[in-house]
Amino acid sequence: MKSAIIIPNYLKSESVGFCDVAKGMLQKLGYSVQVLAESDYPTKNADFALVLGGDGTILRASKKLYKYDIPIFGINFGNVGYLTACNPDTAIECIKKVVDGKYKLENRLMLEGSVIREGRAVYSFVALNEATLFRSTLKKAFCAEVYINGMDTEAVLGDGVIVSTPTGSTSYNLSAGGPVLTPESNNMVITPLSPMRFVCSSIVTSGEDTIEVKVSVDGLLKKNALSLEVDGDSSFDIYDGDILKIKKAANTAKTIKVSDVSFYQILKKKLSKVNE
Secondary structure, three states, X not given: OOEEEEEEOOOOHHHHHHHHHHHXXXXXXXXXXXXXXXXXXXXXXXXXXXXEEOHHHHHHHHHHOHHHOOOEEEEEOOXXXXXXXXOHHHHHHHHHHHHOOOOEEEEEOOEEXXXXXXXXXXXXXXXXXXXXXXXXXXXXXXXXXXXXXXEEEEEEEEOEEEEXXXXXXXXXHHHOOOOOOOOOOOEEEEEEEOOOOOOOOOEEEEOOOOEEEEEEOOOOOOOOOEEEEXXXXXXXXXXXXXXXXXXXXXXXXXXXXXXXXXXXHHHHHHHHHHOO
């Protein structure tokens, strides 16, 4: 039997209302439908997942569906909507295209990371956008020593470091002056936050590389003054001497595209909207 998952944003009444519409439509077309609450995970695999929300909802859904390899079709009930495929006014038409198989799949690199403390992994994560190491309550710059494949590459003295995917390159990375990468490229980008050295710039790595960032703060001993933030919705306290280790995740996030509009056209439109 054909099956689908619907993940609404329960903080948005429009999203919750459309969830009932989409569920009824899919059931009439012969689909078994699972509607997932915020804390729910799929009980079985599905042909695709409708995610009803903005980019934040899709980022959370990508982690929820990570082990299931389920394609994501996003309908924008948020603001900017880089990761969504359509808006509510065209949603019914676009869902019909998905049901009919008239779409393209984009495979988006995800990050897999861990925090190593005294030789032991104390935190692990996956991310679709980025992992950001930054000073939260620390009132001075700190040093982030960057290693790529075990080789000492850069020492960033400043507010922190972002390690971003191609998908996340249009998010915090772009705001921090980092480069934009095309969605399906096999790369990661390391961007410093407010570095004290003017020549300190972003580094674009291969997706096959392993990145390590070692934290060094003079006079700080295991005080919770630094944080690691993952995709803007989860955080972990970082101690002096911790090592953030990141590589390409084993699975990709599969997103469904139903239009012929190019990434560059979408980027131009979304950036224009942000600047309005």
